Amino acid sequence: MIKRKLALVVTIVMILGGCSDSTETTTQAPDTTAPSTTTSSTPAVTTTVADVTTTQASTTTSGDPVTDGYPVTITHGTGEVTLESRPEAIVSISPTATEILFALGAGNQVAAVDSISNFPADAPVTELNAFAPSVEAIAAFEPDLVVMSFDPGDIESGLNALGIPVIVQFSALSLDDAYAQIEALGAASGHVEAAAEIVDEMGRTIDELNAELGRIGSNFSYYHELDDTYFSVTSSTFIGEIYSVVGLQNIADPADAEGFGFPQLSPEFILEADPDLIFLADTKCCGQTAQTLAERPGWDQLSAVQNGNVIELDDDIASRWGPRVIDFLGAIVAALEALGE
Template sequence: MRPVRTAFAGALLATFALAGCGQSDGTTAKATAPATASEPAGFPVTVKAENGDVTIAKKPERIVSLSPTATETLFAIGAGPQVVAVDDQSNYPAEAPKSSLSGFKPSVEAIVAQKPDLVVVAYDNDKIVAELGKLNVPVLWENAAVKIDDAYDQIADLGAATGTKAKAEEVVTGIKTEIDKLAQAAPKDKKLTYYHELDNTPYAATSSTFIGQIYGLFGLTNIADKAPDAAGGYPKLSAEFIAQADPDVIFLADVKCCQQSKDTLAKRPGWKALSAIKNDQVVQLDDDIASRWGPRIVDLAKTIGSAVSKASN
């Protein structure tokens, strides 16, 4: 699994700073055209994605998702029955029609063989957006979220694109409500510091990133913000830097990929005496949930909230 994680980490570092999304409610002439007997209400619709304004003529019936985040979102908003194939990294939900398709090394031929009327991607690897465009296949490029609002906006995008706008709005409202409730309930008086480990290289994520903003809601201070190359959002930290910062809580997002735990951390030079290790404040996250920006960010928020409460007692 390590090669996949390495590929993801590279894509993560390169794309989290480039996300941009938005949804149009159909203010163009095409988008506001009246529905016919063969066109469900709301179509044609124009959605603003990373690849510009994408007009979808009719409700998609054969969606191909090359983004694990988009896959989770599509099923959460009720568009699951419209999905005919997902990429090899889309492992949630269980009923998603997983295939050998790759979002990192996309094959135009393999994608087209699924006869899609909509393809959703998180990365434009091998210029797949333009290549599918040449074949008149509608593509939504929903890049990695930079802000929490980007995640909400992408859910809205997919809702508009698939004819499930109302359900998408319901999902967004539910996420916002739950995360706000969790954040407000978390104790913040101890001013806890934390370290979020992306992989055991180790790379971290600063407060300016999507993941860092979620931690920020819980009043946590990110040690990575003071790293020498923190400006890029995903600095590679030295073992010495982390040992000196001595975070109160350590969150590991490299459990599945790299089998990291409190015990493995304790074997790193100079780490055995870290407060988080001595006080049993090392939190093992689900790698997938911690690296995606879809509906399950609520689950991540719950884990963070529980960890903050435990560390504050």
């Protein structure tokens, strides 16, 4: 239960951190009623790590979905759901799930996504509220599967009452959680092999970078800024684990006595720690840049500022736990390599 509550809080923090103004065209839901379906949802023990069981083995090539691997049962953040057939009208109320589905090759199975699912560019963005969607608005798209990153109320139970299956995937607490969610969506959408290939490629890249740079990074410290009120992350979080791949030392770790993972630091604490690298994950949400950071009282004296080691991240990439984690890691690696030049 504690892990589930933590995952819920982390999910909300990550979504808020990754929010940005979107100028993409949105799509209105069709004026239809919710359909009936033979898909059933059965409550089960809560876990953030997805398990998958199928009635028969199936294989496919990347981007080529299967239809004979059903029914399939997925264990997700709030229980279990059984899909009797491959979903063809998925609604995603999760920017991360949207990215994963398209990376799997399931984009043509996605009927609608929420208003902040801004990647990839061809995702069918709608006016569905990512923070407080309504059952009626979601059901209007006649989905045969809904994926959410958290349940802001009684959305899951409301959709289940209409016969619409739901998968809830809270924010990943580790790389293993992220891998499990990719595999779960692969199984749910009929792209099992594509999911395995993505997870394998991510794992291999991360292992190679760890072997190459792990010891080098241990010589340097960093500060990851979630917003302009100095909330940060510790090494125990999913984001912190990405930095640990290359061995970087997190200045926020000593400030998290309660082990929450997202401490709010003080300017004085950061100035005293004087990190070698500063990563801004609030460039979109809060308009922060290397320049605005340098204008804060006393911050122009920080080593990272004077040496040009303030890295402006893409909030979305730095806050989502899908395949673009490798892009986030790439930005970290580039910053670390620049230190050695």
